[in-house]
Amino acid sequence: MEHFIEGFKSISEEHNLRIEILPNQDLCRLQAQRKELNAKVRLLREELQLLQEQGSYVGEVVKPMDKKKVLVKVHPEGKFVVDLDKNIDINQVTANARVALRNDSYTLHKILPNKVDPLVSLMMVEKVPDSTYEMVGGLDKQIKEIKEVIELPVKHPELFDALGIAQPKGVLLYGPPGTGIIVKHCWLEQLRTIQIVLSFECQVQSLYRSLLAKVLVW
Numbered sequence: 001m002e003h004f005i006e007g008f009k010s011i012s013e014e015h016n017l018r019i020e021i022l023p024n025q026d027l028c029r030l031q032a033q034r035k036e037l038n039a040k041v042r043l044l045r046e047e048l049q050l051l052q053e054q055g056s057y058v059g060e061v062v063k064p065m066d067k068k069k070v071l072v073k074v075h076p077e078g079k080f081v082v083d084l085d086k087n088i089d090i091n092q093v094t095a096n097a098r099v100a101l102r103n104d105s106y107t108l109h110k111i112l113p114n115k116v117d118p119l120v121s122l123m124m125v126e127k128v129p130d131s132t133y134e135m136v137g138g139l140d141k142q143i144k145e146i147k148e149v150i151e152l153p154v155k156h157p158e159l160f161d162a163l164g165i166a167q168p169k170g171v172l173l174y175g176p177p178g179t180g181i182i183v184k185h186c187w188l189e190q191l192r193t194i195q196i197v198l199s200f201e202c203q204v205q206s207l208y209r210s211l212l213a214k215v216l217v218w
Contacts, residue, residue, distance in 0.1 A: 056100040058112065063095050070108055072099060085109040139179075146171060 059072040065081060067090050073079045084090060085107055092111055093099070100110040152159060153167040160167050 054103045056103060056110070057106070059099050059101050059108075061093055061095055061097045061099055064090060064093055070099075072101065072108065074101065080106055082106045082108050146173075 057074050059074040059080075059082075062071040062073050062079060064070050068084055069081050070084060070090075070093055071079060072082050082101060083105075084093070088108060088111065093108070098112040098114060099108050100112055101107065102109055149168040149171045157167065
């Protein structure tokens with residue numbers, strides 16, 4: 001009988017201990033959930049506050065004027081001399097930096113990160129690659145004409161002076177993608193003294209129309 005009573009007491013104490021532990025575990029879990037929910041509420045309030053603020057103009061710094069004023073270019077309005085917000089350090093305002101201007105006073109109140117179009121960054125060339133005419137096949141005639149029109153005036157201008165011939169002023173390279181235009185452009189770029197303009201198809205068409213109009217007038 002005593003053994004039975006002792007066993008019952010042991011079971012009763014273990015049950016009471018579980019009853020005490022479970023509320024503590026639930027309390028810790030609820031406190032953690034409350035902390036997480038409070039963080040979400042705080043984040044939503046901050047986002048709501050940002051949404052309720054007035055919009056800002058995005059401008060580009062031309063140059064700092066003094067310790068409190070900056071010359072900023074805003075598209076398409078123009079250039080403005082604006083004041084700095086008290087929280088902005090003039091030393092952080094550099095030329096070509098993107099900044100935010102208040103909608104009502106044009107006060108510079110925030111420095112924005114530089115924005116680069118991913119497509120533009122993919123097309124950027126850090127260094128002009130070494131290119132030669134040998135990299136282009138099947139265009140011997142065109143390469144010869146380019147050498148006569150572009151390379152000779154740069155390397156041997158005295159030949160044109162001796163013959164009394166005016167130096168050519170330009171050449172138009174055209175054709176579909178994959179015909180070696182870019183490779184020849186890279187090679188010509190190495191001459192450094194030639195101004196090269198790459199035009200898209202629409203620009204070439206516009207130039208062609210204008211030249212054709214002049215020819216018809218003549």
